[in-house]
Amino acid sequence: MSDLVRSTPRGPWDLAGKTVAVAGGGSVAPGWSIGRAACVTYARLGATVLVLDRDLSSAQETARFITEEGGEAYAYEADMAREQDIVDTFRSLAMRHAPLDVLHHNVGIGKTGGPMETSAEDLDRIHSVNVKSLMLSCQAVLPSMVERRTGVIISIASVAGLRYLGYPHLAYCTTKAAVIQMTRMIAQQYAPYGIRANTVIPGLIDTPRVTANVAHMFADNLDEAKAERARQVPMQRMGTAWEVANACAFLASDSASYITGTELLVDGGLVGKFV
Template identity: 50%
Template sequence: MGERMAGKAVIVTGAGSTGQGWGNGKAAAVLYAREGGKVLAVDRRIAAAEETAAIIAGEGGTAVAFEADVTDPLEVLAMVKRCVDVFDRLDVLHNNVGIAETGGPVEATLDSWDRVIRINQTSVFLTCKHALPVMEEQRAGAIVNVASIAAIRSLGFPYAAYSASKAAVIAMTRNMAIEYAPKGIRANCVLPGLMNTPMIRAPLTASYGGDVDEMIARRDAQCPTGKMGDAWDTAYASLFLASDEARYITGHELVVDGGITQKCV
């Protein structure tokens, strides 16, 4: 166990993986706990949150599973209250919830657009809305929002709603960073590139002919490193931004992409 998050209470939304393996939220929750953080592992699927909490407990860490739909204002309020009730404070809010649905402006349905914006963007608004007053009272806190390189680059894939939602998260984070800097609160984004996580399986496989191995091979080939990153790459970047090591960093977008955005001009 490390000490980079010692004594800090951390909310991780989307803390359960959508399938077998390590998703970004699951890895982040476990890593925060390994570094001494006390984690409220939040997911709309309580079994997934409990699985993550069990991993943390099995490693000697502290975690509480909590079921919440972060697009529901009342459930978000209850989530923040639960963290304060259990851990007496809230030091880090890690927003990881997100979905990817394909389609450009013509192909995407309005229902798909609304769903992606609500889950990826509105959820961040709601969690910050209820977490910030707690942090403001403490005169300290850090927010880490997981965005995407899709917000700043096109990789030739039709992602209208996803790109728009992640770009909005970046803009919102910058705005919060300036507003709350005098109050001791930092806000930053992590922008993962092409990552090999359970999330990519369902929404993307069909676009690659329904073959998972083909999808992975083609995405690996797009990366300058010859291989996609994984959830731990996102988690370690998040840990840095959440920790006191990044105490003078706010309003920043940390790109974690193996260099792929340097190829896209």
């Protein structure tokens, strides 16, 4: 942990006594994904963190980082592409860790291609993971939140759900736009019950996903790929997973008690270029 950029925010972002479930809390490759950084940040602010990921070993690694710092975390295997897996996982969480105060939905897959390169099967698969899993997760946690008249839902979308960024990613862009709108609707419907729902919209973030999935779209050389992405951003750099995690921590805390039904861009000014 000595090589981490320790950027946990200071101030009244206290999550002590809260239980946070993070769907997608592992990482597709070694390093700090948004989900993993969010888990650690929540824990540093005092929350008990439930790390959900389809790769149990990755979820366990995230939980280990937290417990090594003296925090409390539990790892669960959960494939957000499978409806029954989602239902069973949240039923188990409700029995073991109730009440659940914050749901952080950090799930997303994609496929490069426009309408002619995207099959109906591709779109169905990506929609199931990116959108349907959010709905099912909310269905699992909302009844308890309504009963207690408190709760927070944070969904992670993407600037790709708002703007065309120069390469075709039809299914991913479309489903991330759906995530934004679904979260807005949940926020409006459940605001009278004291439940807040907001979307964090990352821009070009330097995460293991860049190494694993994105670099080949720009160049064979990873360093050049990252440099090309950085040049697109007004701040001339990619963001870090920790910067996104800090935005999530703010929305999860009572410091954001009057914020619901909106989107928090963490993009270094990228979307503003396209207005």
